[in-house]
Structure formats: C-alpha cells, structure tokens
C-alpha cells in the first residue's frame with residue numbers, strides 16, 4: 001500500500017470510528033441533543049425530548065436549549081469550544097450524568113455542541129459513589145483522630161523565665177530538633193507532659209500523631225496489648241478484630257510514656273528490643289511490624305535508684321537517658337510565680353489579680369504538687385471570693401489549714417531512720433486526705449497530685465483507696 005492509500009485508509013477508519021462512537025453513545029445513552037453556535041437545538045432524540053415533556057422531538061427544533069433542558073451548559077461549550085467531560089445535570093425527575101462536547105468545523109472552529117445524558121439513575125454509578133463516600137468517611141475519621149492526637153501545648157505555654165526554666169527550654173528545643181529519646185525528670189505537676197507535647201509540636205514529626213500512655217494508670221496484664229496491639233482473637237475475651245497498640249497508632253509520630261519507672265520488668269525487655277531493632281510483634285501474632293516512633297519518657301521517681309534496686313533495667317535506662325531534662329520544682333523557682341499565676345488565671349478565664357502579699361505567701365509555700373497544685377489553688381481562690389483582687393487572706397483560706405506539725409516527726413528523731421519517718425508521714429498525709437476528701441479523685445485534687453500518682457503512692461504504701 002502506498003502512502004496516499006495508507007492516508008485514505010487512516011481517514012476512512014477515523015470517519016468510521018467517529019460514526020460508530022456517535023451511534024453507540026447515542027444508542028446506549030439516556031438522551032442526546034445537538035445545538036448550533038447560538039445554542040438553538042438542531043437535533044434531539046426522541047427519548048430525551050420525552051424526558052423533558054415533549055411528545056414530538058420536532059417541537060424542540062430551533063428553540064434555545066435552556067428552554068427545553070433547564071440548566072443546560074451547552075451554550076457555554078458551543079461558545080468556549082471547551083468540553084465538559086463529566087457533570088451532573090439536575091432534572092425534575094432524577095439527576096443525570098452528562099457529557100458535553102463542542103462540535104467543530106474542518107478548520108477547528110466551534111460551530112455548536114453535542115450533549116449526551118450518560119445515565120439517568122445514579123444507581124449505575126453507585127459502586128463508584130459508595131467507594132468514594134467510604135473513602136471520604138475514612139479520610140474524615142483519620143483526620144479527626146489525627147487532630148485528637150495532635151500536640152496540645154507548645155513551648156510558649158511552658159511559663160517561666162528563671163534560669164532553671166530557660167535551661168529546660170533550651171534542652172527541650174534541642175530535643176525537638178533531634179530524634180534521640182528524651183527523658184523528662186521531675187516531681188509531679190512540674191509540666192513533664194506539657195513539655196512532651198511541646199517537644200513533639202516543635203519537631204519534624206509535628207504533623208504526625210502524638211500518643212501518650214501512662215504506665216501507672218493501666219493494669220499490668222493489659223500493658224503489653226496497649227503497647228503492641230493484639231492479633232484477632234489473641235486471648236480469651238479479646239476482640240475478634242485486630243486491635244492496634246500505641247506503637248502502631250503513633251507510627252511516624254511521637255510516643256510519650258509517662259511514669260516509665262512503673263513499667264514492669266518483662267515489658268522493659270520488650271521495649272528495649274523495639275528501641276534496638278525497630279520492630280515488634282502484636283500480642284498473639286507472629287507478624288513482625290516495623291516501628292518508626294520517637295520516644296519521650298517521663299518519671300517522677302528516682303530511676304537510678306530503681307536501677308540499683310534491680311527494678312529497672314540498666315540497659316534500658318541508658319537507652320532512654322540520652323537527653324535527660326530535669327524540670328525544676330516550683331519551690332526552687334519562686335521568681336516564676338507572678339507569671340505563672342497570671343497565665344493560669346488567664347487560662348481559667350478570670351481577670352483576678354494577686355496582691356503582692358498574696359504572692360509573697362505563695363512564695364513561702366512548699367508546693368509538693370507543683371504547678372498542678374498552684375492551678376488548683378487559684379481555681380479554689382476564684383470560687384471562694386467575688387473580689388477580683390486576691391489578697392493574702394483569701395489565698396490563705398484557699399490553701400486551707402497547714403498540716404499540723406506531726407508529733408510523730410519529732411519522735412522520728414529518736415527511733416526511725418529518714419526513710420521510715422518519711423513513709424509514716426506520707427501514709428498519714430494520704431490517709432487524712434482520703435478521709436477528709438471522701439474519694440481518691442478529690443483527695444488527689446486537694447493534694448495537688450495527679451490521680452495516677454496518688455494511686456501509685458497508695459499502692460506502694462499498701463493503703464486502700466476506699
């Protein structure tokens with residue numbers, strides 16, 4: 001075949017294809033209409049005319065397309081020469097899925113447009129729509145979960161300008177910029193959790209989840225599943241479905257392990273393995289999952305002492321203790337009290353201010369519950385009085401009677417060693433608080449302790465919380 005014949009062949013095949021395309025789409029669609037450059041109908045098939053209430057297609061000829069098909073965009077297509085490949089057209093009956101194409105002359109100029117109604121019922125699209133909707137739902141729930149797992153605090157919320165606080169912030173910023181494990185050390189209520197959030201928020205993982213787990217708040221037999229998740233039906237009573245653990249949920253983000261000193265020894269070994277090998281197995285599964293999690297741990301207990309007593313693995317301690325940050329107790333930084341009070345009153349939505357004598361009283365207090373205790377105290381003081389100016393007497397009332405000097409403390413000088421005396425003092429303090437508060441939650445509030453810390457101390461001293 002010479003080149004002229006081949007060209008002829010190409011042209012005729014193309015013409016054939018165009019004709020077939022038109023016929024097939026026209027026959028299998030729910031309707032077809034053709035308009036001229038001025039959007040007047042030059043042809044409409046019977047089915048389509050009937051759909052728009054015309055008994056005879058001839059009635060539509062010469063009419064502006066919108067008069068017959070309200071909402072039609074064929075005028076726009078004829079003018080612009082640009083197709084609208086897939087769109088929805090609302091009709092009084094059902095919405096239609098439509099395709100609109102320009103009609104061009106030999107020189108490529110638009111001389112009209114052709115519209116096909118591809119389906120009249122969305123039913124035919126419904127598998128696609130269902131898939132799309134379920135993807136949308138998944139996306140929305142993933143977004144809201146992620147939002148719930150975003151860091152709640154930034155460095156700006158860790159208030160204070162004392163030298164100790166500035167050093168904490170300096171180290172924490174350094175921690176945020178690195179991937180190394182951070183160990184937050186400090187008494188209860190000193191802001192360890194706040195700082196963990198802030199480190200995550202300032203790290204390159206900020207847009208990924210922040211997940212926290214308090215070792216003291218979860219029964220020991222459930223901890224492993226909480227950590228690593230479970231395979232379907234992993235143990236009696238376990239859900240038939242696989243349940244992700246915190247390591248999976250925090251994937252790509254930060255895992256904050258609070259009260260790490262309370263982690264049972266057998267789990268310490270497993271945590272060490274994750275840190276070393278970056279992989280773990282869900283409970284009841286042989287599958288090995290890869291872990292990409294940045295670890296921040298915190299404790300209010302003396303980890304080195306726990307290592308000496310064999311309660312905490314030394315190798316894990318060294319792994320976690322790469323960047324230790326000591327959070328100072330409030331009594332060691334009284335100069336931060338004015339700024340802290342102002343910030344907390346602002347968070348509580350109050351416009352109260354404190355007199356200088358009230359601030360001096362706060363500076364003399366010991367703050368065993370640190371900033372949590374300060375917050376509780378200010379909350380109480382606001383509730384006690386209407387006066388927006390909080391003076392010394394009001395704060396003294398909110399602080400409550402100071403614990404009476406325990407006669408037993410004097411006796412300790414004679415017989416008990418320091419540890420025994422401290423334990424007895426703590427036992428009396430906690431028992432009195434439980435008795436006067438009526439329940440553990442209120443007792444924790446009054447003592448300025450977190451509930452988990454109170455439970456931990458009660459358990460350590462063998463005191464029942466009932």
Ligand SMILES: Nc1ncnc2c1ncn2[C@@H]1O[C@H](COP(=O)(O)OP(=O)(O)OP(=O)(O)O)[C@@H](O)[C@H]1O
Pocket residue numbers: 157158159160186187188189190191192193194195258300340343371372375449450453
């Ligand atoms: N430097 C700070 N500036 C402002 N608020 C603070 C500061 N430190 C702590 N807080 C507030 O004090 C309360 C206790 O803080 P957080 O829970 O972070 O302490 P924690 O050390 O993790 O306590 P625990 O060991 O009992 O869990 C929170 O309301 C927190 O917002």
